[in-house]
Amino acid sequence: xxxxxxxxAVIAFALGISSSARAQARITLLSPDPxxxxxxxxxxxxxxxxxxxxQESYGTGVGTRRTVQEGGALDVTLLFAxxxxxxxxxNVDKSTQTVVARVRLALAVKxxxxxxxxxxxxxxxxxxxxAKSVATVDPTQGSVGGAxxxxxxxxxxxxxxxxxxxxxxGGGGVQDSVANGEIEIALGPxxxxxxxxxxxxxxxxxxxxxxxxxxxxxxSTNVGDRKAAMALIEYFKSxxxxxxxxxxxxxxxxx
Numbered sequence: 001x002x003x004x005x006x007x008x009a010v011i012a013f014a015l016g017i018s019s020s021a022r023a024q025a026r027i028t029l030l031s032p033d034p035x036x037x038x039x040x041x042x043x044x045x046x047x048x049x050x051x052x053x054x055q056e057s058y059g060t061g062v063g064t065r066r067t068v069q070e071g072g073a074l075d076v077t078l079l080f081a082x083x084x085x086x087x088x089x090x091n092v093d094k095s096t097q098t099v100v101a102r103v104r105l106a107l108a109v110k111x112x113x114x115x116x117x118x119x120x121x122x123x124x125x126x127x128x129x130x131a132k133s134v135a136t137v138d139p140t141q142g143s144v145g146g147a148x149x150x151x152x153x154x155x156x157x158x159x160x161x162x163x164x165x166x167x168x169x170g171g172g173g174v175q176d177s178v179a180n181g182e183i184e185i186a187l188g189p190x191x192x193x194x195x196x197x198x199x200x201x202x203x204x205x206x207x208x209x210x211x212x213x214x215x216x217x218x219x220s221t222n223v224g225d226r227k228a229a230m231a232l233i234e235y236f237k238s239x240x241x242x243x244x245x246x247x248x249x250x251x252x253x254x255x
Contacts, residue, residue: 028074061143080143092218100236106190151210
């Protein structure tokens with residue numbers, strides 16, 4: 001009898017150690033800065049639910065891709081598309097690729113200016129062609145600039161818009177230029193992060209004018225705790241994360 005009690009005690013102790021060790025898992029995360037607020041909130045909820053700790057790092061959309069290309073992928077990496085060059089390095093496990101949400105390109109004008117028609121690609125095309133000036137983020141600095149150029153290509157108006165297109169290093173400069181009347185139209189991410197009070201955010205461009213930008217997650221090939229890292233990725237697309245994405249005008253990809 002004593003032996004049975006002893007064995008039960010040993011098993012319980014071992015299970016306790018295993019549970020404790022699992023609860024102390026640390027996950028490193030790399031994410032684009034434009035979604036920092038939402039990622040912070042989702043991570044906080046994940047930590048409370050899973051008991052794991054997440055150490056977050058942020059950079060621009062272009063900067064995060066460059067970090068991965070240079071071998072700096074963390075346990076979990078979130079990137080804005082396109083990311084082909086980052087995948088070629090082998091620093092992330094392609095088999096873990098998971099789209100967790102999508103961002104759409106938005107059009108904004110100065111507050112007080114009537115909202116132009118952006119109900120379909122033809123309407124967006126007409127609005128941009130009639131504008132005297134258009135601004136977006138420098139595509140070498142941020143992913144949204146690349147998305148804006150792709151949208152112009154998709155609508156077949158790149159050559160017409162380029163002469164009146166001005167690039168800014170970041171989203172703040174784009175928003176300010178429209179708010180102060182320097183630029184007529186801003187093309188930026190449809191996020192709650194566009195909070196400049198001088199802007200009238202007309203809305204997200206329709207899919208036939210601009211393809212939504214995937215927010216995609218991977219696990220690093222050098223991940224410490226693969227199970228914990230995958231659990232975090234799954235949580236980003238969970239029903240618990242959906243309200244946070246939606247509040248930020250980001251389109252969730254639920255399970």
